[in-house]
Amino acid sequence: MASGIQVLSPTSPELAAPTEPRWYLAYGSNLSATGFVVKRNITPLDTKVVIVDGLTLTFDNPGVPYIEPRFANCRLVEPAAEQWSPENPWMGDRGSLMGVAYLLSPADFLTILRSEGGGTSYQPLIAPAAPLAADGARTQQVINAYTLLTPTTRRGTGYASLRYMNLLRNGAREQHMPEPYIAYLDSIPSYRITSFRQKIGRLVHIVVWMPGLLVFFRIVARLSSKTGRAPKPILWTRRALFGTMWGLYDLLGKWVFGDGEASS
Template identity: 90%
Template sequence: MASGIQVLNPSSPDLASPTEPRWYLAYGSNLSATGFVVKRNITPIDTKVVIVDGLALTFDNPGVPYIEPRFANCRLVEQTEQWSPGSAWTGGHGSLMGVAYLLSPADFLTILRSEGGGTSYQPLITPAVALSADGARTQQVINAYTLLTPTTRRGTGYASLRYMNLLRNGAREQHMPEPYIAYLDSIPSYRIKSFRQKLGRLVHIVVWMPGLLVFFRIVARVSGKTGTAPKPILWTRRALFGTMWGLYDLLSKWIFGDGEASS
């Protein structure tokens, strides 16, 4: 695997029974320390801004059309060049910038449960290089766990403005390098522009959101001490999201308009 990245099975014993603090790499909405601590009642032992070679930020993790169409994701890539502090961040360097949190074993399992209990992600262990205050690479390399979503949406799609603001505000809270903040500011967000799209949003709120909220509460409850949900829960999630997005592609997009790429 490129750059020393190791792909893990969600049910791996290495994930199920941590006995020591672990580094967790956040690159999406968990960049926001406020949301990370308050929503999950987690207190990181330590926090570092890091860069990871061999991963790239994407927005192809499917959410709910018209509401939260896409979430942040990452994918394995070949590194093309090392980013230099002070230069523009284009996203094309073959590197991912994020924040690594050192978490207690209990808090680490809380993250796994809250992120879907293994129903929606592929865990990775990756070397992450700590950055200095000016964005330069240091000599400190930590092994961090992070999550990749293998089931993705193809084509153009954007995250909601609410979600993008979490990323942007989180990057500022963490004092990430200014070129990276400017890059996040330049990414478009999904915007509803027509009455048909507003109607599509309402339909999806009424039809899909209650069931999805109940489902994820069940996931958090049944994930237990290991942070991983049973296989039937995984199959249920695939069925739910497969049906929702399948109906969007076949019907909703044509009836209500674009639910993922309008900006």
């Protein structure tokens, strides 16, 4: 794998008590500065469009079938020999991850860890990120940015919702990311309900699962420690909740209500 990317434990001392501002790399819905700032009451000290070799964008982070089936994720890959440049259009297969790095105060950095699940669903990384110039060219500067990936993933084809994909696309435009990357995001399909059975499946999941999940994540935010880490019972509860929900979908739901993650 790419040298320079450091995989951390959610309990790592690196995350426990930052005393200086840290760069946080966003590549999903947090691309939108408006949502990032307003939703979490965070004010970045600086913002840069960056690229990280050795990571790639995926949509295998499981959400809720029929509602928000998949979220953006990233995974470690071998970086391509041919690196990103304005002359090489983004094809999604160059062994690089493009995103936005926010420079955050220690308090705001810990707010991100808490709001992203308090360590119940992510694997933290430190990755060397190269800021891009206004014309999209890679600069010689390198910043060490913290980012998060979800190790528990869904296999097979699956799409994020149109709502979620629009957050990514609008965020990329808001951040003035390179046009080839915006075109790449525009080309990614989104999950759409196309049948009455899927509408019933969506209703069932809204009624059965959403109330409990919303309460659970509020509890996570409240119980997460000052280091952004939730207690272990919360981690076990999350695994049980999502494991049961997706297990029932695989065994029964998709046969009764139709595809809840891959139709478009």
